[in-house]
Amino acid sequence: SRVDRHLLKFCACCALFxxxxxxxxxxxxxxxxxxxxQEASWPLKLDxxxxxxxxxxxxxxxxxxxxxxxxxxxxLGQRVYFAVEENGCFDRQLCxxxxxxxxxxxxxxxxxxxxxxxxxxxxxxxFPCFLQELEVQSPPGTIAGYVVQNWDPFLPKFTIQNQxxxxxxxxxxxxxxCGCFDDVDFEVKALNEMTTIGKISKYWSGFxxxxxxxxxxxxxxxxxxxxVRIKAVMIGACFLIDLMFFENSLDGL
Numbered sequence: 001s002r003v004d005r006h007l008l009k010f011c012a013c014c015a016l017f018x019x020x021x022x023x024x025x026x027x028x029x030x031x032x033x034x035x036x037x038q039e040a041s042w043p044l045k046l047d048x049x050x051x052x053x054x055x056x057x058x059x060x061x062x063x064x065x066x067x068x069x070x071x072x073x074x075x076l077g078q079r080v081y082f083a084v085e086e087n088g089c090f091d092r093q094l095c096x097x098x099x100x101x102x103x104x105x106x107x108x109x110x111x112x113x114x115x116x117x118x119x120x121x122x123x124x125x126x127f128p129c130f131l132q133e134l135e136v137q138s139p140p141g142t143i144a145g146y147v148v149q150n151w152d153p154f155l156p157k158f159t160i161q162n163q164x165x166x167x168x169x170x171x172x173x174x175x176x177x178c179g180c181f182d183d184v185d186f187e188v189k190a191l192n193e194m195t196t197i198g199k200i201s202k203y204w205s206g207f208x209x210x211x212x213x214x215x216x217x218x219x220x221x222x223x224x225x226x227x228v229r230i231k232a233v234m235i236g237a238c239f240l241i242d243l244m245f246f247e248n249s250l251d252g253l
Contacts, residue, residue, distance in 0.1 A: 046231065047224035048075040051083075051238055052217050068242075072105065072235065081105050081113070083239075103239055104140075115140040116236040118243075132158075132244065136236040138229060145233035147171075147240055156186070156245065160233055167191055168230055171200065171237055177245040186241060188222060188234070198222040200238050202246055218242065 050073040072081035083105045105114035115137040132149035143163045150157040156173035170193050173186040188198035203217040218238050222231060 046074055047222060049073070049220040049222075049231070049235065050075070050077070050218070051220070051235070053242070068103075070103075070239075079108070081107055083116075099243070101243075103236075105235070112140050114138040114144075114232050114235065116239055118240065132240060134236050134240050136233045138232040144229040147233060147237045156241075158237060158240075160188075160230060160237065162227075163229065168227075169197070171241075173241070173245070177202075184245075198226075200234070200241060202241070 052071045052073065054069045054071065068083075068085040070083040071079050072083060073079050083103050086102045086104065099118075100120040101116075101118050103116040103118075104112050105116070106112050117135045117137070119133070131151060132147075134147040136144045136146070138144040145163055145168070146161040146165060148159045148161060150159055154175055156177065158171040159167050160169040160171060162168050168191075170189045170191060171186050172189060172193065174184065177184050184202040186200040186202075187196050188200065189196050198221045201219040201221070203219060218241075220234050220238055222234055
């Protein structure tokens with residue numbers, strides 16, 4: 001009948017509209033995903049990376065140190081990676097800020113793309129012979145670079161190295177890292193320590209969050225054309241800075 005034909009045309013139009021809308025949305029999401037990934041799922045074109053540590057209920061209620069979990073997002077707030085810390089309960093409870101760990105970073109398909117390895121080392125400027133050193137692999141099994149702590153009696157200093165242990169960048173923090181009611185910036189500098197090319201920022205997360213949990217929010221800003229392997233190392237540097245300076249910090253006070 002005529003009514004049936006009109007109803008059929010209406011349904012066909014609705015189906016075409018939904019298909020076009022879905023295709024447009026899929027194309028947008030795919031483009032956003034391709035913007036931050038390549039074959040090895042490295043953050044190819046990113047100049048800003050956001051790292052959000054998830055709140056653990058057991059840690060918030062009992063104060064028990066749990067394995068850290070992080071969401072790694074692009075500048076639009078879209079999650080591109082998920083990171084999970086692996087270590088023993090003994091390490092977390094007794095060696096909290098200097099504990100050894102392996103952090104596995106996976107993409108949205110569950111494939112591991114970056115591995116961060118931190119051995120148990122000293123965390124004091126008074127023992128400069130055994131300072132922090134962190135290895136970043138991307139993809140896992142292939143060294144992307146290292147983060148090496150430099151001795152300094154006043155400022156937190158680190159050197160970013162490539163896979164051949166050649167110095168590439170410096171990361172220099174402030175004298176005081178408590179960050180009461182404010183962000184804390186670690187500047188990313190050239191090797192001469194004069195030119196600033198980016199920063200790692202620890203964002204203040206609020207009074208309640210900072211007092212009752214160890215969760216933190218970080219932002220990494222680097223040149224968009226920086227080597228993708230060094231960008232992966234910068235993510236590792238962010239994890240190291242979190243553990244060293246903000247794991248037991250009362251920066252909400």
